[in-house]
Amino acid sequence: MQIAAPLQAVIDELSKFPGIGSKTARRLALYLLKRDISEIESLIGAISDLKHKLGFCTKCFNLSESELCVICANPSRDNTILCVVEDITDVISIEKSSEFNGVYHVLGGVLSPLNGVTQDDLKIKELSERVMRGGIYEVILALNPDTEGETTSLYLARLYKDLGIKITRLAKGLPVGGNIEFADEATVGKAVKGRLPY
Amino acid sequence: MFLKWIKFENFRIYDSATIEFSDGLNFIVGGNGQGKTSVLESIYMYCTTKSFRTSSDSELVRFNCDSYSFDGQILDTVNHNLRIFYSLNEGKKTYFKDSKPVHRATEIIGKFPVVLLTPDDHSITAGYSLERRKFVDSVISQSSEMYLKHLLDYNKTLRQRADLLSKIRETGSRELIDQLDAWTEKLVQTGVELISYRRKFINELDPFIKKSYSLISNKKEAPSIYYKTISDDQTDLSRFFLAKLNSLQKAEIAKGANLAGPHKDDFVFFINGKELKTYGSQGQHKTFQVSLRFAQFFYLKEKLGKNPFFLLDDVFGELDTERSVAISDFLREIGQAFITLTDFSNFKFLKRSENDRLISVDKGSFCYG
Numbered sequence: 316m317q318i319a320a321p322l323q324a325v326i327d328e329l330s331k332f333p334g335i336g337s338k339t340a341r342r343l344a345l346y347l348l349k350r351d352i353s354e355i356e357s358l359i360g361a362i363s364d365l366k367h368k369l370g371f372c373t374k375c376f377n378l379s380e381s382e383l384c385v386i387c388a389n390p391s392r393d394n395t396i397l398c399v400v401e402d403i404t405d406v407i408s409i410e411k412s413s414e415f416n417g418v419y420h421v422l423g424g425v426l427s428p429l430n431g432v433t434q435d436d437l438k439i440k441e442l443s444e445r446v447m448r449g450g451i452y453e454v455i456l457a458l459n460p461d462t463e464g465e466t467t468s469l470y471l472a473r474l475y476k477d478l479g480i481k482i483t484r485l486a487k488g489l490p491v492g493g494n495i496e497f498a499d500e501a502t503v504g505k506a507v508k509g510r511l512p513y
Numbered sequence: 514m515f516l517k518w519i520k521f522e523n524f525r526i527y528d529s530a531t532i533e534f535s536d537g538l539n540f541i542v543g544g545n546g547q548g549k550t551s552v553l554e555s556i557y558m559y560c561t562t563k564s565f566r567t568s569s570d571s572e573l574v575r576f577n578c579d580s581y582s583f584d585g586q587i588l589d590t591v592n593h594n595l596r597i598f599y600s601l602n603e604g605k606k607t608y609f610k611d612s613k614p615v616h617r618a619t620e621i622i623g624k625f626p627v628v629l630l631t632p633d634d635h636s637i638t639a640g641y642s643l644e645r646r647k648f649v650d651s652v653i654s655q656s657s658e659m660y661l662k663h664l665l666d667y668n669k670t671l672r673q674r675a676d677l678l679s680k681i682r683e684t685g686s687r688e689l690i691d692q693l694d695a696w697t698e699k700l701v702q703t704g705v706e707l708i709s710y711r712r713k714f715i716n717e718l719d720p721f722i723k724k725s726y727s728l729i730s731n732k733k734e735a736p737s738i739y740y741k742t743i744s745d746d747q748t749d750l751s752r753f754f755l756a757k758l759n760s761l762q763k764a765e766i767a768k769g770a771n772l773a774g775p776h777k778d779d780f781v782f783f784i785n786g787k788e789l790k791t792y793g794s795q796g797q798h799k800t801f802q803v804s805l806r807f808a809q810f811f812y813l814k815e816k817l818g819k820n821p822f823f824l825l826d827d828v829f830g831e832l833d834t835e836r837s838v839a840i841s842d843f844l845r846e847i848g849q850a851f852i853t854l855t856d857f858s859n860f861k862f863l864k865r866s867e868n869d870r871l872i873s874v875d876k877g878s879f880c881y882g
Binding site: 426427428429433434435461462463465466467469470473499500501504 | 619657658659662666669670672673674676677680688689691692694695696698699
């Protein structure tokens with residue numbers, strides 16, 4: 316079967332997206348073909364702005380339109396509490412909770428020798444500079460509780476343990492509004508082990 | 514639990530066949546290659562989602578067919594309709610429980626507990642330590658999802674740490690050694706969890722092993738298990754494990770491998786204080802293997818509060834009459850069991866009771882008698 320080259324090019328580009336296979340890519344390409352040219356141009360503009368207008372915050376490596384991201388530039392945020400996360404999506408999740416008024420540091424990954432990720436590939440040096448500069452009261456290690464995330468937390472905790480800074484990690488246990496009945500055994504187990512005084 | 518029936522479609526040698534079971538002993542009798550073990554295989558798959566004979570589902574499809582399925586019904590507290598369907602074209606197996614697809618094996622493992630005794634169990638008492646760790650890990654995992662998660666976490670840490678050790682050997686980088694400390698700490702944390710689960714398990718299994726052994730063998734022999742891990746001292750295990758890894762650091766880097774931890778554990782079997790592997794007779798090995806499986810049965814029964822299915826594949830052929838009778842009399846008391854035999858005429862001594870069922874298998878069809 317032969318497909319017109321411009322259509323095939325769009326299909327091939329879209330198939331590179333995560334979670335998109337060749338069939339979905341074809342549907343999306345045909346959808347785009349039926350749209351008005353103004354809509355297409357607006358989409359192209361929006362995508363292009365992603366790269367041209369967005370960069371990384373020089374302080375915390377969150378996404379940012381200027382040198383400092385909206386969180387770092389906000390004077391009402393508490394600069395003495397630093398929350399270390401793996402990725403930008405984690406910043407978005409924690410921000411949505413509205414429970415945290417400190418600032419972030421995005422590592423850009425976790426230690427994983429098998430994937431060739433060492434401390435030099437992460438923003439650990441920059442984190443250490445922020446911590447050593449002083450004025451920080453607490454570092455929250457908010458990395459995923461998987462093998463690599465926990466090891467990265469251990470690494471960072473060792474790095475800062477003699478600085479007299481409070482080092483914490485997120486609690487593990489039951490989801491809020493969840494039913495104990497529906498939680499998996501391991502989660503309930505962690506919740507029982509990590510129980511708190513009432 | 515009572516497995517009432519299974520209906521096969523294009524599974525192994527079966528084209529379309531239904532087998533109905535008794536809630537007592539089911540003797541499945543037939544010549545070689547007639548499909549006896551396939552029946553046990555399907556029951557095992559209902560309980561664990563996986564075959565014990567192959568890791569490739571395409572092998573289970575009947576010759577010249579493009580899918581297999583088997584439907585069945587288990588009475589637990591209520592009836593459950595189970596179905597496993599595999600399509601060769603899609604290369605995908607789907608497990609349905611009461612018409613709903615099951616997405617993760619952990620949803621099933623432990624729900625319908627199972628104990629399987631096969632001639633391959635010889636490797637548990639006579640083979641490498643790996644086989645004994647596999648036995649212990651599989652039993653604890655069936656009763657504790659938490660243990661399974663710790664085990665997966667530990668194995669991942671081993672792979673990451675081994676890779677880091679080889680990288681340090683190649684580059685000699687100082688910073689990588691800093692990172693190694695974090696992986697070592699992670700290995701110790703998870704490893705100590707595994708050790709404490711395993712120690713508890715061996716302690717709990719001990720009375721069951723002794724009880725099972727005395728049921729099968731009328732000899733005055735006392736079996737025991739010694740759990741051989743990094744240290745017998747339980748109080749300061751983390752510190753000891755860490756110190757050991759630190760003292761091995763040079764050797765670990767030189768080899769690019771994890772040299773200490775529960776992945777090196779062994780379980781040493783004794784009879785009357787003598788090591789089975791070195792001094793045991795063939796008969797003692799066999800009795801120990803059967804005792805381990807019976808002990809597994811009692812352990813799972815206590816942990817999960819239900820009688821596991823008991824599957825015995827071609828085991829009586831290797832046992833003397835006395836032990837075979839003791840085992841079958843005993844099985845009759847504990848619930849539903851499935852036993853394959855090549856020829857029942859050799860086993861007249863088994864004395865069938867009313868509730869037992871003799872199922873003959875011939876070229877993929879069943880008849881009862």
